[in-house]
Amino acid sequence: NAGVTQTPKFQVLKTGQSMTLQCAQDMNHEYMSWYRQDPGMGLRLIHYSVGAGITDQGEVPNGYNVSRSTTEDFPLRLLSAAPSQTSVYFCASSFDGRVKKLFFGSGTQLSVL
Amino acid sequence: AQKITQTQPGMFVQEKEAVTLDCTYDTSDQSYGLFWYKQPSSGEMIFLIYQGSYDEQNATEGRYSLNFQKARKSANLVISASQLGDSAMYFCAMRESANTGGFKTIFGAGTRLFVKA
Numbered sequence: 001n002a003g004v005t006q007t008p009k010f011q012v013l014k015t016g017q018s019m020t021l022q023c024a025q026d027m028n029h030e031y032m033s034w035y036r037q038d039p040g041m042g043l044r045l046i047h048y049s050v051g052a053g054i055t056d057q058g059e060v061p062n063g064y065n066v067s068r069s070t071t072e073d074f075p076l077r078l079l080s081a082a083p084s085q086t087s088v089y090f091c092a093s094s095f096d097g098r099v100k101k102l103f104f105g106s107g108t109q110l111s112v113l
Numbered sequence: 114a115q116k117i118t119q120t121q122p123g124m125f126v127q128e129k130e131a132v133t134l135d136c137t138y139d140t141s142d143q144s145y146g147l148f149w150y151k152q153p154s155s156g157e158m159i160f161l162i163y164q165g166s167y168d169e170q171n172a173t174e175g176r177y178s179l180n181f182q183k184a185r186k187s188a189n190l191v192i193s194a195s196q197l198g199d200s201a202m203y204f205c206a207m208r209e210s211a212n213t214g215g216f217k218t219i220f221g222a223g224t225r226l227f228v229k230a
């Protein structure tokens with residue numbers, strides 16, 4: 001059981017480049033979300049999805065796009081990378097049970113030069 | 114405005130003693146959930162404990178308990194008999210309703226706990 005899989009684990013970009021962080025889960029979870037973690041800031045919600053075809057902005061959505069065409073996949077796109085987007089990115093998923101705890105991927109360390 | 118506030122950036126505790134990590138939250142939802150997650154130096158996120166807003170009893174999971182005071186909007190984590198392996202970052206989180214239906218989960222800034230031998 002793979003759980004939540006994020007790729008790549010590490011990435012270095014130049015300012016202005018675009019890229020997509022991949023996230024896939026095999027648990028048939030309806031809910032998926034992207035967070036970024038910066039020192040002293042905790043995890044901040046970028047975008048989230050409550051099901052295929054439905055996405056919404058979180059706390060820090062600027063500079064990021066998402067789509068949810070399938071239940072399994074929730075890619076995060078950086079359209080034009082900026083140094084301020086240097087961070088660790090976590091994807092998480094959850095099912096609609098009583099607790100709704102998050103299952104996390106292992107994270108992507110992104111550096112934008 | 115911060116919805117989840119963790120006022121202790123860092124905490125020290127002696128091994129085998131108990132420690133309380135503070136968390137206050139702000140929401141207008143009647144139904145919500147509160148979580149604590151642990152992040153060791155390896156970077157993984159580990160679920161520790163959950164408290165629902167309608168749960169009358171404080172949640173407990175082994176050495177972890179959640180001191181839930183609804184009127185004060187606080188959800189403090191208590192770790193009893195601290196162990197060296199408890200040294201980690203601890204995040205308080207809240208699940209609340211989302212604009213699109215369903216829910217979203219937001220986190221506090223975290224508290225770094227150091228357990229001394």
